Structures are given as C-alpha cells and as structure tokens.
Amino acid sequence: MSAHADNHAHDDDHGHHHKETFVTKYIFSQDHKMIAKQYLITGTIMGVIGVLMSMMFRMQIAWPEEPNVLFEALLGKWAPDGVMDADIYLALVTIHGTIMVFFVLTAGLSGTFSNLLIPLQIGARDMASGFLNMVSYWLFFLSSVIMVISLFVEAGPAAAGWTIYPPLSALPMAQGGSGMGMTLWLVSMAIFIASSLLGSLNYIVTVINLRTKGMSMTRLPLTIWAFFVTAIIGVVSFPVLLSAALLLIMDRSFGTSFFLSDIFIQGEVLHYQGGSPVLFEHLFWFLGHPEVYIVILPAMGLVSEIMASSSRKPIFGYRAMIASILAIAFLSTIVWGHHMFISGMNPFLGSVFTFTTLLIAIPSAVKAFNWITTLWKGNLQMNPAMLFSIGFVSTFITGGLTGIILGDSALDINVHDTYFVVAHFHLVMGISALYGMFAGIYHWYPKMFGRMLNKNLGYIHFWITAVCAYGVFFPMHFIGMAGLPRRYYTNSNFPLFDDLANVNVIITIFALIGGIVQIVYLYNFFSSMFFGKKTVQNPWRSTTLEWTAPVKHIHGNWEGEIPHVHRWAYDYSKPGHDVDFVPQNVPLKDGEEELQH
Numbered sequence: 001m002s003a004h005a006d007n008h009a010h011d012d013d014h015g016h017h018h019k020e021t022f023v024t025k026y027i028f029s030q031d032h033k034m035i036a037k038q039y040l041i042t043g044t045i046m047g048v049i050g051v052l053m054s055m056m057f058r059m060q061i062a063w064p065e066e067p068n069v070l071f072e073a074l075l076g077k078w079a080p081d082g083v084m085d086a087d088i089y090l091a092l093v094t095i096h097g098t099i100m101v102f103f104v105l106t107a108g109l110s111g112t113f114s115n116l117l118i119p120l121q122i123g124a125r126d127m128a129s130g131f132l133n134m135v136s137y138w139l140f141f142l143s144s145v146i147m148v149i150s151l152f153v154e155a156g157p158a159a160a161g162w163t164i165y166p167p168l169s170a171l172p173m174a175q176g177g178s179g180m181g182m183t184l185w186l187v188s189m190a191i192f193i194a195s196s197l198l199g200s201l202n203y204i205v206t207v208i209n210l211r212t213k214g215m216s217m218t219r220l221p222l223t224i225w226a227f228f229v230t231a232i233i234g235v236v237s238f239p240v241l242l243s244a245a246l247l248l249i250m251d252r253s254f255g256t257s258f259f260l261s262d263i264f265i266q267g268e269v270l271h272y273q274g275g276s277p278v279l280f281e282h283l284f285w286f287l288g289h290p291e292v293y294i295v296i297l298p299a300m301g302l303v304s305e306i307m308a309s310s311s312r313k314p315i316f317g318y319r320a321m322i323a324s325i326l327a328i329a330f331l332s333t334i335v336w337g338h339h340m341f342i343s344g345m346n347p348f349l350g351s352v353f354t355f356t357t358l359l360i361a362i363p364s365a366v367k368a369f370n371w372i373t374t375l376w377k378g379n380l381q382m383n384p385a386m387l388f389s390i391g392f393v394s395t396f397i398t399g400g401l402t403g404i405i406l407g408d409s410a411l412d413i414n415v416h417d418t419y420f421v422v423a424h425f426h427l428v429m430g431i432s433a434l435y436g437m438f439a440g441i442y443h444w445y446p447k448m449f450g451r452m453l454n455k456n457l458g459y460i461h462f463w464i465t466a467v468c469a470y471g472v473f474f475p476m477h478f479i480g481m482a483g484l485p486r487r488y489y490t491n492s493n494f495p496l497f498d499d500l501a502n503v504n505v506i507i508t509i510f511a512l513i514g515g516i517v518q519i520v521y522l523y524n525f526f527s528s529m530f531f532g533k534k535t536v537q538n539p540w541r542s543t544t545l546e547w548t549a550p551v552k553h554i555h556g557n558w559e560g561e562i563p564h565v566h567r568w569a570y571d572y573s574k575p576g577h578d579v580d581f582v583p584q585n586v587p588l589k590d591g592e593e594e595l596q597h
Contacts (some may be wrong), residue, residue: 020555028138030130031555032115035137037448039111040441043104044525046144048518050099053092055515057489060084062508064490078156089489090159091177095151097162098185101291102192103144105433109298110196110234111140113440114203114227116448120546121221123212123563125556128205132198139195143188150184158185161487163284166259166277170251173265183252186245193242200231200238212545214565218322218596219584221544221569222315225322226301229329230294236333237290244283251275278343285336292429293332296396297325299436300367303389306443307371309542310386311378312580314570314595317370324363331360341409342416350409357407361400368397379573379580381540384458388439391466392432398470399428402477417487420480423473431469438462441525446539450551451532457524461517468514475503541581544569548585567594 029035056075059068067082078088115133119126127133150157159177160168164185172179207228211220220228247258251272259280260272308315315321337345337353345353371393380386402424406412415421438461445453479500484491491497491504538547545565549557563585571582576592588594 036116043108046103053096057092058508058511062505086489091157105295124210136198143192146188150181153181155179157181193238200234203231219568222304223301226297230297233290237287241287285339289336290332295433299433302440306389310381313378316373324366327363341412385439385442387462388435392435396432418480419476423476446535453528461521464517468510471510
C-alpha cells in the first residue's frame with residue numbers, strides 16, 4: 001500500500017513541477033500509452049508501403065511484359081516504358097516480406113499491444129523503464145527509416161528474398177540488389193533487433209515485478225500471458241539473427257568467409273573458401289521460425305480476450321490455453337530445420353524435425369478447439385473486433401492444415417519453393433496475424449483514442465478483406481501443387497505453366513480489391529481520432545483492469561490508488577450477479593467461489 005501511495009505522490013509531484021510540452025508528450029514520450037500509438041501509426045505507414053509493393057508485383061505476375069503507367073510513375077528507371085525490370089521484382093518481394101514480417105506484424109502487434117495493455121491489465125503505473133521503452137520505439141523508427149531509404153539506392157534495394165540467403169546477400173558484386181541496398185537492409189535489421197530486445201526485456205520485467213496486489217500469474221488475462229511468452233521467445237531467438245547479420249556484414253566488407261565457399265563468377269575463382277551458406281540458413285531459421293510465433297502469439301492473446309468479452313462467456317480452458325502458449329514457445333525453437341529439408345539434410349535429422357513440427361500442431365489445435373468452444377452457445381456480439389477474431393480462427397485452421405503437409409519432409413520436397421508455401425504461410429501467419437491486429441485495434445481503439453471506430457465501415461472492411469484474402473491465397477495452393485515456383489517475375493517462358501496464367505489474373509484482381517479496401521480502414525482509423533463518437537469508460541462491458549482506468553489519459557493510468565484484484569479475468573455471465581460481467585477489482589461476495597477453468 002505504501003509503495004502505491006508513494007508512487008502516486010511521486011506522480012502528483014511530477015505533474016505539478018514538470019509541465020509536459022508537445023515534444024515530451026507526443027514525440028519523446030515515456031508514457032506507454034503514447035508509445036503504443038507511435039508503434040501503431042509507424043507500423044500502419046510501413047504496412048501501406050508493404051501492401052503497395054505486393055499489389056505491384058501481383059500486377060507484374062498477372063500481366064507480365066505489359067506496359068503499366070503505375071510502374072513507370074513509381075519505379076522510374078526500374079520500369080522503362082512501364083515494363084518492370086526483373087531485378088526490381090525480386091527487390092520488391094524482398095522488401096515486402098521484410099516490412100510485413102518485422103515492421104508491421106512484429107511491431108504492430110507486440111510493439112503496440114504489449115505497450116498498451118501490459119501496464120493497464122496488470123495494474124501498473126507504467127512499464128518498468130519508461131526511458132528504455134522510448135529508446136526501443138525510436139530505434140524501431142530509425143530502422144524503419146533506413147529500410148525505406150534503401151528503396152532509393154541507385155543500384156536498387158536488397159534483392160535476395162526476405163530470407164537473404166548467401167551468396168546473393170554476401171557478395172556485393174553478385175547483382176545490383178547485393179550492393180548498398182543490402183548493406184542498408186542489414187544495418188536496419190541490426191537496429192530493429194536492438195529495439196526488439198530492449199522492448200522484450202522491458203515487457204518481461206514489467207509482468208514479473210509490477211503486478212498489482214492480488215494479480216497472481218493465474219489471474220492474468222491471456223493477452224498478458226501471450227505478450228510475456230512472446231517477449232521471452234524474442235530474447236532467446238533474436239540475438240541469433242543479429243549474429244547472422246554481423247557475420248554476413250563481415251563476409252561482405254572484411255573478406256571473411258563464414259557463409260561463402262568455392263565461388264565462381266564468370267569463370268573467375270574468388271578467394272573465399274571454407275564457409276557454408278547452410279550455416280546461414282541454420283542461424284536465420286533459428287530466429288525465423290520462432291518469429292512466426294512472435295507474430296502469431298500476441299494475436300492469439302488478443303483474440304482470446306475479445307472472444308470471451310464478445311461472447312459473454314468465460315474463456316474455455318484457461319489453464320490449457322496457458323499450457324499451450326508455453327508448449328508453442330518451447331516447440332517453436334526446435335522446428336527450424338523443416339525450412340531446410342532440401343538443403344542436403346541427413347534424412348534421419350529430417351525425420352526428427354518432421355516429428356517436432358507435427359508435435360506443435362497439438363497445442364495449436366488445443367487453442368483452436370478452445371476458441372470454438374468459447375463461442376459455442378455464447379451470446380455473440382458480432383462487432384467488427386469479434387468478426388476479425390472469428391476470421392482469425394478460420395484462417396489459422398486453414399493455413400495450419402497445409403502446415404502438416406509442409407512439415408512432412410517427404411511431402412515438402414515436392415512443393416518446396418512453390419506457391420503452395422506462399423499460400424500456407426500467408427494464411428497461417430500473415431492474414432491470421434493481420435486479423436488479430438485488426439481485431440485488437442477495433443476493440444481497444446476507445447482505450448487508445450477515447451473515441452469509437454465507425455462500426456458500419458468496420459463491417460465493410462472485414463467482409464471484403466475476408467473474401468479477398470481467401471480469393472488470393474486459396475487458389476495459390478493449387479498453382480503451387482501444379483509446380484509454379486515462387487519469386488519468378490514471369491512464367492511466360494515455361495509453356496508448362498500457360499494454363500495457370502488465368503488463375504494468376506484472378507488472384508491479382510482479388511489482391512487489388514483487398515488492397516484498395518484497406519483505404520476504408522485507414523479513413524475510419526484516422527477520421528475517428530477526431531470525429532468518432534466519444535467512448536464511455538467500459539464500452540464493451542469487459543472485466544479486465546484497463547477498463548477501470550479513466551478515459552482521459554493520465555501518466556500513471558489511475559488517479560489515486562491502483563485497483564486491487566480479487567478474481568480471474570473472465571467472470572462473464574456468472575450466476576449470482578445482476579450483470580453479465582464482474583470486473584477483476586470487484587471483491588468476491590460471501591460464499592462466492594472464484595472460477596478457474
């Protein structure tokens with residue numbers, strides 16, 4: 001109690017003697033709520049760039065060699081007479097993948113919602129270190145700026161695929177996109193990793209040390225469990241990618257050969273020897289596969305919270321959900337080899353990775369069944385956040401089923417590096433994570449901005465996005481099984497694939513409509529900040545602590561004493577109460593039992 005009182009007294013003193021300026025409030029803010037908004041808006045801007053790139057290369061695949069006014073306007077010398085250059089196609093694919101995986105989904109989910117919700121849902125005044133939190137955001141912003149600058153390098157941006165395998169990424173003379181653009185990519189990612197590590201350490205310390213009185217680990221909302229475990233995965237796996245990036249920089253600039261061996265260029269033997277590009281694959285995918293779960297676990301946490309709130313039911317299998325999050329975190333670090341089945345891996349080792357990969361389907365299935373059971377016979381409130389949550393479950397199951405095929409080494413070899421893989425990971429990770437992010441934005445927008453998003457625009461956004469997402473990625477499974485390779489800027493040189501050209505046109509039309517409808521969301525997002533309907537304190541009638549904080553943002557979250565917790569986070573429709581939700585800070589009645597499913 002005295003610690004809380006001291007904190008509050010300190011907050012009052014801080015408020016009286018250090019008046020916040022525009023710069024300290026909106027730019028170099030140490031308030032977790034403002035930093036969450038900064039992450040969200042920066043991630044949104046990067047997302048617009050990433051989606052524009054995907055629309056451009058989809059148009060190239062659908063109508064190869066045809067002049068396009070848009071290409072000429074946006075790509076300049078890379079699209080002479082409106083025809084896209086082959087090199088820039090691979091660069092667009094590379095930067096699109098990098099931006100969407102790291103700068104939109106990682107930062108948009110972990111950066112935004114971990115920052116916004118961890119202190120509010122555990123009952124803390126702020127993050128453990130506001131200063132480190134601010135530094136984490138500005139490192140992320142700097143890495144975003146460097147990644148965008150790399151698009152304007154004369155020789156072209158990085159062009160080795162988002163996985164940047166050597167030797168294309170290790171030899172500056174290999175192609176245009178292996179030069180300065182690749183160097184800027186590596187610098188940007190090194191700074192991004194530093195940002196992620198600072199953020200993750202802050203989240204872990206905050207959850208462990210700053211929970212309010214009564215907030216035991218088994219009373220935490222599933223959102224906090226997801227953010228907490230995601231941060232742990234990040235701390236374990238991101239340094240491995242940093243080491244890979246640093247070794248790659250040394251190969252490129254200092255004559256080492258960690259990843260290079262026996263390279264010939266135009267008949268000339270280069271002096272590199274002794275290295276192995278497969279070593280880079282190990283280092284990259286040791287981060288790369290946990291990264292999938294760094295992206296998807298926060299979305300799972302958000303969806304669990306929204307489903308319980310919008311179905312007016314306790315989440316089904318709370319402890320099983322926590323166990324599955326922990327199981328996913330552990331298993332995600334021992335499955336990376338399934339990306340390397342065709343790298344010459346020992347077949348026995350391949351069978352080990354097949355086993356661990358199929359094993360991770362079990363905790364994922366536990367979550368899917370628990371979400372469906374939570375919805376079963378619930379009083380469903382079909383608001384946009386709930387629709388995106390249900391859409392998340394749909395795409396997660398659809399994409400997850402194809403993961404079983406790709407996780408089996410004997411089956412994977414047949415469809416490796418085809419559009420089947422593109423379809424799988426876009427559904428299970430890309431679209432699912434985006435749905436989780438949209439669900440979170442629609443649900444917590446009132447907490448962030450004090451206003452409501454337009455519900456009708458939200459419905460338009462969801463339904464067109466949902467139809468287009470399946471319209472894009474469902475047919476890709478079939479062209480992938482037909483053998484169509486990914487990352488080719490045109491397939492017109494292969495008569496074998498002529499019959500698939502029309503399918504690519506259909507996919508592209510869906511992609512263009514899906515991309516354009518995001519303008520509805522952007523309009524809704526930015527206009528509602530100023531003109532949206534003002535929110536009440538608890539618009540969704542939810543039980544978690546963030547809805548007990550006042551709508552008006554104050555640095556410290558609560559005026560006066562921090563609320564204490566007396567129950568778990570999911571007391572919805574509990575017998576013996578007049579309303580269908582009981583907030584966590586409401587004491588138990590005489591004889592009332594605390595539920596723990």
